[in-house]
Amino acid sequence: MYKHNGQEFFVIDGHMHFWDANPENWRNQYGESWIKCFYAYHNALSPAEAVWPFDKFCRYGEEALVDDLFRSGHVDMAILNSTYLHEFYKNGFNSHIQNNVAKSKYPDRFLLCGSFDPRDEEAGFEAFRRMMGEYPISGLKLYTAEWRNGSRGWRLNDPWAYKYLDLAQQSGIKNIHVHKGPTVYPLSADAFDVHDVDYAATDFPALNFIVEHVGLPRLDDFCWIAAQESNVYAGLSVAMAFVHLRPRYFGEIMANLLFWLGPDKLCFGSDYAIWSPKWLIEKFMAYDLPEDLKQEYHVDLTDDIRRKILGENTARLYGIDIAAQTAKLARDGLAANG
């Protein structure tokens, strides 16, 4: 529990990674370009004292991960957003298999995301069922811009994607994290278009769609969709990172999200290891919306709203009882004050 102003805040980092971008794992020049692109974002928006050397950024390992999240990073629970990129990385970038190493060691701390790729069509059903059966999958992370055999992306409303969403729903999945964010070289910008979420959210009303990175830079498209669809949520990673170097801009993003979506649909995420939750959370808690934005948008960022954003909203999506979970976590020896 993060403590601030004498109050407690349960933190779920809704978007983080345990990746392997060691040069030995690069399949081609894209593996290198990808992690260098990530590193440029890390280097550009982190406070100077939080910038890592590039080799650590490629592979930080389990100790650093646990430390940066739970021991010093104020995080109570974290969602492993599996990302595969098999065309760039020999063993994948951070597949559910890689991520499950952390999950199986700290089962109460992590929620593990699986995934599917509709371009596998029927041939992928068996592997999807096996993943759902053999791994403790709580949600899915979908990456519509991923390359596959010459295809530069897919859409959530492709017929085969709907078949997989049906399967996921039958397996008890409720939450779908969809990556819709800034272009990462070499992926195609068109594949980050947000509009497919609109179709899928309407056609699968029992599923929740958490749009990771709030569609940035397509924030407007995202807001129109999320304001209409009650099951579309905002995953704040990437947007959070502006809180340090571009606080005014961060305030404008938050004012817009609060204006269009309200405080119950915004979910904190760090995108660790691109950015570390420790400074993101500390700066977020110290941040107040500028007066003119409060007045123009008729919104505020109170401690109660911060509590929802940092943990309560995501806890609700995943059916986590915060009091019971806190008691459980107090026994694992990782808590900063435990």
Add this chain to the structure above:
Amino acid sequence: MHSDVPCEFPEGCDGSAILQRLDQVLDPELDESILDLGFVRSVELHAGHADIALRLPTSWCAVNFAYLMAEDVRHALLDVGDIREVTVRLGDHCAAAEIEAAVNAGQSFADAFPGEGAGSLAALRATFLRKGFLIRQQRLLRELRETGFAAAAICALRLAEVSVRDSVFVIQRSDHGPVTGGPAVILQRYLQRRAELGFDCSPTAALIIDLDGRPFAPERLQAHYEAARTMRIALEANGSFCRALMARASCDVAKTAANIKTGGRHVQA
């Protein structure tokens, strides 16, 4: 104004016409001058041949936008003075070789990058000119609202009733005293884009119009304003990334230069 760009001009040529033209080349997405954004690394002119080196914030900046800016630079300079040839260079951009070869030969994007989806750059350019119009208008609306104008008063304003006085713009209606609106540049940028898009600019035309050139009914203005406001925040995302990446890159360059200096090696200024 842009003395930080290294320039090399022949004797007797002050180069200001060239810089003025470059100042009009915009990053379409950010709707800002590539000079103000720091994208121009150097400018050289020798015997009617202009050589412009650009420096985009990252090596992976979208290929179509990079192409568009390179092409705009070439077109902007081709009819300045005795310039007969323009070479644009894109430094370490991931598609520098292809873009340079095509742009400097006057080829179109579709020819140079078949199959790169976005096909026509003209459509892309038009989309962003129109988005830029809404955003420039939103900034103007914000000033008018802050000055105390209600929706009905804003919708009733005519072009003849607004003008620039020194660094501010002024609203002068026949039955009211003059009111100071806000920074002149906010009005000027809006009017400039409005003219570029070919909308009616006669004195009796409504000041605030939609993308079809129609004036607004007052009850339609609030929703329009809220949508335009969010569009502005969306478009500023990439600008914010660019500035942060540029700032870090120049800081890293400075560090490298400092390291070289402390290493005692000769550094070419």
